[in-house]
Amino acid sequence: xxxxxxxxxxxxxxxxxxxxxxxxxxxxxxxxxxxxxxxxxxxxxxxxxxxxxxxxxxxxxxxxxxxxxxxxxxxxxxxxxxxxxxxxxxxxxxxxxxxxxxxxxxxxxxxxxxxxxxxxxxxxxxxxxxxxxxxxxxxxxxxxxxxxxxxxxxxxxxxxxxxxxxxxxxxxxxxxxxxxxxxxxxxxxxxxxxxxxxxxxxxxxxxxxxxxxxxxxxxxxxxxxxxxxxxxxxxxxxxxxxxxxxxxxxxxxxxxxxxxxxxxxxxxxxxxxxxxxxxxxxxxxxxxxxxxxxxxxxxxxxxxxxxxxxxxxxxxxxxxxxxxxxxxxxxxxxxxxxxxxx
Amino acid sequence: xxxxxxxxxxxxxxxxxxxxxxxxxxxxxxxxxxxxxxxxxxxxxxxxxxxxxxxxxxxxxxxxxxxxxxxxxxxxxxxxxxxxxxxxxxxxxxxxxxxxxxxxxxxxxxxxxxxxxxxxxxxxxxxxxxxxxxxxxxxxxxxxxxxxxxxxxxxxxxxxxxxxxxxxxxxxxxxxxxxxxxxxxxxxxxxxxxxxxxxxxxxxxxxxxxxxxxxxxxxxxxxxxxxxxxxxxxxxxxxxxxxxxxxxxxxxxxxxxxxxxxxxxxxxxxxxxxxxxxxxxxxxxxxxxxxxxxxxxxxxxxxxxxxxxxxxxxxxxxxxxxxxxxxxxxxx
Ligand SMILES: Cc1ncc(C[n+]2csc(CCOP(=O)(O)OP(=O)(O)O)c2C)c(N)n1
Ligand SMILES: [Mg+2]
Numbered sequence: 001x002x003x004x005x006x007x008x009x010x011x012x013x014x015x016x017x018x019x020x021x022x023x024x025x026x027x028x029x030x031x032x033x034x035x036x037x038x039x040x041x042x043x044x045x046x047x048x049x050x051x052x053x054x055x056x057x058x059x060x061x062x063x064x065x066x067x068x069x070x071x072x073x074x075x076x077x078x079x080x081x082x083x084x085x086x087x088x089x090x091x092x093x094x095x096x097x098x099x100x101x102x103x104x105x106x107x108x109x110x111x112x113x114x115x116x117x118x119x120x121x122x123x124x125x126x127x128x129x130x131x132x133x134x135x136x137x138x139x140x141x142x143x144x145x146x147x148x149x150x151x152x153x154x155x156x157x158x159x160x161x162x163x164x165x166x167x168x169x170x171x172x173x174x175x176x177x178x179x180x181x182x183x184x185x186x187x188x189x190x191x192x193x194x195x196x197x198x199x200x201x202x203x204x205x206x207x208x209x210x211x212x213x214x215x216x217x218x219x220x221x222x223x224x225x226x227x228x229x230x231x232x233x234x235x236x237x238x239x240x241x242x243x244x245x246x247x248x249x250x251x252x253x254x255x256x257x258x259x260x261x262x263x264x265x266x267x268x269x270x271x272x273x274x275x276x277x278x279x280x281x282x283x284x285x286x287x288x289x290x291x292x293x294x295x296x297x298x299x300x301x302x303x304x305x306x307x308x309x310x311x312x313x314x315x316x317x318x319x320x321x322x323x324x325x326x327x328x329x330x331x332x333x334x335x336x337x338x339x340x341x342x
Numbered sequence: 343x344x345x346x347x348x349x350x351x352x353x354x355x356x357x358x359x360x361x362x363x364x365x366x367x368x369x370x371x372x373x374x375x376x377x378x379x380x381x382x383x384x385x386x387x388x389x390x391x392x393x394x395x396x397x398x399x400x401x402x403x404x405x406x407x408x409x410x411x412x413x414x415x416x417x418x419x420x421x422x423x424x425x426x427x428x429x430x431x432x433x434x435x436x437x438x439x440x441x442x443x444x445x446x447x448x449x450x451x452x453x454x455x456x457x458x459x460x461x462x463x464x465x466x467x468x469x470x471x472x473x474x475x476x477x478x479x480x481x482x483x484x485x486x487x488x489x490x491x492x493x494x495x496x497x498x499x500x501x502x503x504x505x506x507x508x509x510x511x512x513x514x515x516x517x518x519x520x521x522x523x524x525x526x527x528x529x530x531x532x533x534x535x536x537x538x539x540x541x542x543x544x545x546x547x548x549x550x551x552x553x554x555x556x557x558x559x560x561x562x563x564x565x566x567x568x569x570x571x572x573x574x575x576x577x578x579x580x581x582x583x584x585x586x587x588x589x590x591x592x593x594x595x596x597x598x599x600x601x602x603x604x605x606x607x608x609x610x611x612x613x614x615x616x617x618x619x620x621x622x623x624x625x626x627x628x629x630x631x632x633x634x635x636x637x638x639x640x641x642x643x644x645x646x647x648x649x650x651x652x653x654x655x656x657x658x659x660x661x662x663x664x665x666x667x668x669x670x671x672x673x674x
Contacts, residue, residue: 054649055470106648117472117647133474134432135404168403169435196404198380204403270379330654334643 015296017234018072024298028307030072030229031293034064034286035311037088040097041260043315044087044104044118048264052323053104057118060088062227062259065285066191067092069224069232070159070254073240079127079145080159081138084119085191085258086131089161094126097314101322109325115336127156135196136162136169139188143175146186146249157243158186159236165196167210173217176251180217185243187236188251191226193258198270211253219249226254227285230292257283348531353386353523355497356462359504360387360424362533364394367422370508371398373413374426374462375406383428384464384523410436410461414444414513417459422508430463430517431477444513445488456511460504466519466557466607467656473644476652478608480517480555484584484617490514490538491585495559497527499582502536510538519557519607541588543595547577549670550601553592553618555581558605558657565662574670584614589621596627601669602635607656610639633669638662 012019018027041059048057060067067088071080074093082089090100095111103110104118111123122130129145132138142160149156166172167190179186190210194200207213214221220242224231232254239250257279261268268276293299350358363370371394376383378391378401391399402409406427413425427433433440444457467476484491490512494500500518507514544559545566554562559580566576579595581588596602602622604615615637622628622635638657646652667673 055472055647103647106651112647114648114651115473115646117470119472119474120647133472134435137474165404168405168408170405170407197376197383198378199376199401199403203401265383266380269381328648328651330650333641333646333651333654337643 016230016292017237018230019296019298021233021237022072027293027298028303030068031286031290031299031304032307032311033091034068034229034289035307036097036314037064037067037091038286039311039315040091040100041087043101043319045260047104047319055117056263056265057104058085058263059260060085060258062279062285063191063193063256064088065229065289066226066232066254066256069226069229070161070189070236070252072233073237074127074157074159077127077154078157078159079129080161081129081142081145082131082161083138083163083166084131084133084135085163086121086161087118090121090123090128090131093123093128095123095128096318098318098321101318102325105322105325106327107322107325108328109321113336114328136166136171138162139166139172140175142186143179143184146179146184147182149185150182155244156185157240159189160186161189161191163196164190164192164194164201164210165199165204166190167213168204176213176217176219176249179249180219183246183248185246186249187239187243188249190251190253192253192255195262195270197262200270209253211251214251219251221251221253223253223255226256227283227288229285229289256285347528349526350497350529351523352497352500352518352525352527353384355501355529356386356504356518357388357390358529359501361390361393363422363424363505363508364398366533367508369420370422370424371400372424372426373400373402373409375402375404375428377401377426382426384520386523387426406432406435407438410439411443413459413461414439414447414457417457417513418447418455422458424460424462424508426462428464429475430465430479431474433463433479433483440483440489440513440515441486445486448512449488457513458511459513460507460516461513462516462518464520465517466521467645467652468521470647470649470652472647476645478517478606478640480515480584481608481613483515484614488513489585490583491517492538492583493517493519493556494536494582495522495556495580497525497529499536499542501529502534503538503582505533506535506538509535514538517556521557522560525560539583539586539588541582541591542580543577543591544580545576545578547575547599549575549599550603550666551577551579551592551595551599552603552605552662552666553579553581554605555584555614556607558607561657561659562605562662564659565666568659568663569666572667574667576666581614581618587617587621589625592618592622593625593627596622597630600630600632602631603638603662603665603669604635605638605657605662608640609642610637611642613639615639633672636665636669638665
């Protein structure tokens with residue numbers, strides 16, 4: 001190792017977890033992807049406003065550090081189940097934005113060949129078993145994937161993302177219990193953004209921290225600041241180690257905030273403008289991470305500019321790809337309902 | 343007589359019915375996800391929470407099975423809950439309480455209790471919400487003795503049938519097509535009811551009976567109007583209730599027109615069309631038939647996201663026109 005690098009390594013000793021664990025290049029990649037998620041969401045929103053995309057969508061702007069932090073220690077063949085607010089998870093797990101846009105445009109080049117749209121976005125090749133239109137729908141599925149991993153000895157770890165709202169569905173409780181009794185390699189990640197649609201966790205949930213639910217199922221329950229990338233990644237890293245060692249599941253509660261309304265039809269009557277602005281101004285996950293990277297000397301302004309430019313181009317190219325892609329033929333309407341036999 | 347005919351949207355008509363029901367009876371209350379300050383996912387409850395408070399307009403956690411069960415328990419013990427599923431698709435999560443409990447409790451207990459619960463289900467496709475937010479599951483519940491299942495097709499009926507449902511001592515499941523919520527029509531002021539179990543002839547005709555449900559009633563009426571110019575005279579029967587089904591109105595209409603077309607949005611096979619066709623085939627109307635019975639229903643697929651595929655999945659006005667024309671001209 002060259003002297004300069006050694007100095008960097010030494011000076012890193014007192015830095016937060018990710019700066020010790022990952023290379024500067026890897027961390028710059030993280031910033032790149034956090035921007036990619038945000039610009040993707042903004043691009044999707046704009047296409048929606050312009051009538052290019054129909055249906056509805058749930059944007060994860062403000063939650064980028066959570067998606068990236070959880071996925072940071074995952075290997076390419078580890079798996080996730082995601083939620084209706086799943087664009088960030090999809091990108092964090094390695095999806096290409098061009099094929100995601102194509103899906104939103106209902107095109108055959110989309111990840112679901114135009115059948116699924118935003119709410120069912122997936123990238124099975126990269127281990128994303130799919131977003132879900134049903135709150136808590138993905139949680140037992142993740143446990144099933146972890147059962148496969150254990151039985152088939154693939155060594156895969158499975159992450160189930162879900163929102164705070166999901167912790168009051170029966171499926172959540174049944175799934176956590178099974179994961180615990182069978183010591184499965186699964187990590188339950190509750191992205192607590194304070195609200196399930198209009199209902200605050202204070203109004204919906206009997207415990208103060210959803211991580212407390214873990215005690216009922218004899219697994220570790222960890223609360224992290226979901227807007228601080230390093231904190232999320234560190235908790236995820238430990239949970240992945242535990243899962244790979246065969247010690248069973250972990251529940252991570254990642255406290256974060258969504259900037260946009262729940263979906264397109266939200267009038268934001270259940271929260272104040274001040275609350276939203278406070279989160280945006282003081283706890284923005286990208287700003288926080290970018291500032292740290294700069295302060296710790298991992299990136300300079302030119303580096304940041306370069307990332308922003310590259311992301312802008314990726315988004316523009318992705319939208320062009322989506323527009324230019326073919327739509328499915330009506331004659332294929334009943335494809336994929338059942339497995340096609342040769 | 344109204345000087346001006348008062349018009350409300352279908353959603354407003356339901357909201358007005360719920361307000362009237364709450365004004366008339368202290369025991370009536372509303373439960374569901376985001377029905378309070380949010381006003382409901384489709385703004386059906388709107389600002390009712392401001393008028394009736396959070397004790398009577400209750401936001402539940404995202405807990406459909408538990409929520410439906412709480413409504414059943416309250417109904418059995420003297421209250422009159424109106425429970426909103428945010429989307430009819432989530433009936434799948436509440437099914438245990440609906441099918442095993444609400445529908446059977448009176449029977450299993452030998453008539454010792456009634457279950458006067460009303461459940462509302464925003465249903466159907468056409469909004470680009472894809473496979474888990476677009477289904478038409480009414481026939482599932484229609485298969486369960488003990489439940490009553492209705493599908494109002496106009497703002498007038500949405501109000502009158504909801505008020506009938508609240509007054510009904512048994513569980514009533516209301517399927518409301520999401521694309522109807524904005525539809526406007528005449529809605530009388532004050533309290534009135536539209537009977538559960540009674541179909542309505544929306545348009546009289548001699549050549550063909552179309553039995554339709556929910557939004558397909560509107561599409562069938564459009565098709566009938568379009569075919570008038572070709573000299574084809576269509577009778578449109580709005581089924582309104584799928585359990586208990588109004589056999590007589592269907593049979594009488596088919597005896598008059600000698601042809602039957604069933605139109606509904608749910609998946610075609612094993613659905614309402616099968617029931618309507620079979621009841622005609624089993625009745626004296628069978629001898630009057632001049633042509634095979636035809637069903638137009640949804641394709642054998644989940645609802646796709648792509649808008650053109652989505653449209654192709656459920657019957658459109660042009661499909662009804664083509665089918666009706668073929669039937670009357672004897673192409674079938
Ligand atoms: C079983 C079920 N119930 C209700 C809904 C409607 N719905 C979709 S997202 C949502 C809120 C979910 O809140 P949360 O889990 O906190 O996730 P967030 O939207 O905050 O990311 C609701 C009520 C649904 N899709 N599935
Ligand atoms: Mg939430």
